[in-house]
Amino acid sequence: MDKTxxxxxAILLDFIRETEVGRSDRASYDVIYGHNQAKLPQPLTTMTYGEVVDAQKGWSKQFGSSAAGSYQFMRATLIDLAKAVHxxxxxxxxTPDLQDRLGYRLxxxxxxxxxxxxxxxxxxxxxxxxxExxxxxxxVSCKGAHRVLKRGQSYYxxxxLNKALVRPEKVEAVLKQVLEATRRPHEPVEEQTPAVAEKTVVADPGDLAKSPGKSKTVWTWALAGLGAAVSAAGDFLGGLDWRAQLLISAATVGFAVYGIKRRADLTRAVRSLKAELEA
Incomplete structure (x- = not known):
């Protein structure tokens, strides 16, 4: 069944399809009146809308009716639907999906x-x-197309040519099922909060709302990196080889810069998530 x-x-269309053509499987969409589909040069569902309408011109004389597809569309009906549905x-x-949409239109x-x-x-x-x-x-008893009818008779x-193929009790049961399906409350969908990747950074939650330039966390990282660099510079001649100390200083400063950048990225992510949750 088409998802639209x-x-x-959909319950009613399945019932109509089975009543009209005697089956509800995929092959039901290729059926024509009198189950003469095997006499066609190609399956109905591989033909275009225009090709079906053109072919139907001779079906009434050849097969007794132009009824085609899962819902036994008459040629006049397909022409009318094409005019109404732009x-x-x-x-x-x-295709089956197109036929389902047309059936729903009816x-x-x-x-x-x-x-x-x-x-x-x-x-x-x-x-x-x-x-239809x-x-x-x-x-119920009523005036039909050709005579006064009793409950259970075809309108025609x-x-x-035509006669009812299903008992009225069955139709009533299906229509009640349709009403139940349309009035059934939808199951609530649990809201899922977007997952935020865990961070190992220890910071005051309120600090995240501040800009990076005002963040205590950022200044702590920056000063730590700067202090390490100054300390290393002062020990150039008295401790490790100056090249090694310079490498350590550069690495420390690099980690500080990386920490500042990651802090800024986290701030933007938190603000974006907050905006989404408030929207």
């Missing part, structure tokens, strides 16, 4: 939003579905 189709509508192109492949036309919000009754929505899909029964009963 809401959960409740994102559809004749060059689009008639549900919306038949009052799906009004049904799930309680603006129309289950019985009325059931009749609307029966008008001939295999569906009306849920009497045309010599």
């Amino acid at each position: 189709v809401p959960p409740g509508a 994102s559809i192109s004749g060059a689009d492949r008639f 549900l919306v036309r038949r009052g799906y939003p009004e049904f799930i919000t309680g603006k129309i009754s289950l019985v009325q929505f059931g009749e609307n579905l029966a008008k 899909w001939a295999s569906f029964p009306v849920l 009963a009497g045309d010599g």
Whole structure:
């Protein structure tokens, strides 16, 4: 099922697909009326939208109906949908996902939003579905397309072609399941605080809010490095070889500079995280 189709509508479309073509697997999207898909030169889902509509011209005479795909779209229906949905192109492949989106579009036309919000009754929505899909029964006695109907008959009963393929009790059960799915509260998603890499630097948390130039931590590192350098310079002639002492001094200053840079990076990271959490 295409991921853009809401959960409740997906339940209903699965049921419609199985009722209309007798199966709900991937192959159901290649079915045409009378299960004559093997007579086509190529699978329906490999054809473009335009190719399907063009091919349907002769299907009514050849097979008895132009109904195509998982939701048995009539040729007139596909032409009408292409006019109404501007994102559809004749060059689009008639894929399962596209068929699902088109099926959902038909549900919306038949009052799906009004049904799930309680603006129309289950019985009325059931009749609307029966008008769109001939295999569906009306849920109460009513005037059909050709005659007065009894509960359980196809809306098009009497045309010599269509009849209901599912009992009204089953339709009612599925529609109630759809309502439950749409009204089911979403499970809360636990908020996850972005992980901050642990630092071995010991500093006052409040110190991190200060700029690097005002930070006690930064000045401690800087003075320590400077003191080490001065101490080493004073011992050039009396201690270690002056080259060794100079190397030690340079390394100490280097560590101090590195510490200052890392402190600045950490400050920016903490401020950025704080801004994200407050947003």
